[in-house]
Amino acid sequence: xxxxxxxxxxxxxxxxxxxxxxxxxxxxxxxxxxxxxxxxxxxxxxxxxxxxxxxxxxxxxxxxxxxxxxxxxxxxxxxxxxxxxxxxxxxxxxxxxxxxxxxxxxxxxxxxxxxxxxxxxxxxxxx
Numbered sequence: 001x002x003x004x005x006x007x008x009x010x011x012x013x014x015x016x017x018x019x020x021x022x023x024x025x026x027x028x029x030x031x032x033x034x035x036x037x038x039x040x041x042x043x044x045x046x047x048x049x050x051x052x053x054x055x056x057x058x059x060x061x062x063x064x065x066x067x068x069x070x071x072x073x074x075x076x077x078x079x080x081x082x083x084x085x086x087x088x089x090x091x092x093x094x095x096x097x098x099x100x101x102x103x104x105x106x107x108x109x110x111x112x113x114x115x116x117x118x119x120x121x122x123x124x125x126x127x
Contacts, residue, residue, distance in 0.1 A: 009066035012059040013037040016114075021063050029067040029125040033080070034059040035117045049086050049118050053093045056121050061097070069127045074103040076124040083118065084109035090119070 007022035012034065015021055022031040036045050036052035039062070045055040061071050079090060087107055103123070113120050 007063060007067045009062050011039055011062035011066070013039045013042055016042075022067055024067055024127075027127045029064070029069065029073075029127065031060060031063050031067075031123045031125065033078075033120045033122040034063070035114055035120045037115070037117075044115060044117060049083075050089055050093060052118050053090060056119055057093070057097045060121060060123055064123075064125055067125060067127070069125050071097050072099070073125040073127055074098075074123045075126045077103045077105045078122050079105065079107040080110050080113060080120045081107065081118065082110060082113060086118070 003025060005024040006020045007024055007029065009021065012021055015032065019032050022029050034056050036055035037043060037059070038045050038055070039059065045051055057071070060074075064070050064073060081087070081090070084107070090107065
């Protein structure tokens with residue numbers, strides 16, 4: 001018998017494939033990658049990297065809240081960008097959403113992301 005609970009919210013973009021927005025197992029929540037789509041329109045919020053980054057954090061926050069947590073419960077954050085030179089911008093924006101203690105984090109440059117977005121993030125929460 002599985003103790004997996006699927007987490008879903010209309011306040012983040014709907015899954016566009018064979019995955020869940022998040023899966024909760026015990027007090028741990030595994031969040032799928034979020035890209036900068038507006039959850040209401042499912043369209044890209046902007047071509048601007050900063051605006052895309054803010055939307056990704058908003059989407060992550062919505063899923064975290066649906067799971068009974070918040071961004072402060074993230075213990076591991078993975079950031080995927082098509083241009084690693086934007087790393088300083090990510091740090092500046094991340095500081096608006098997180099305070100000490102910060103989550104563990106990886107930032108990786110990739111050749112492409114879904115829907116030709118510039119940034120995607122996934123996370124693990126400990127509730």
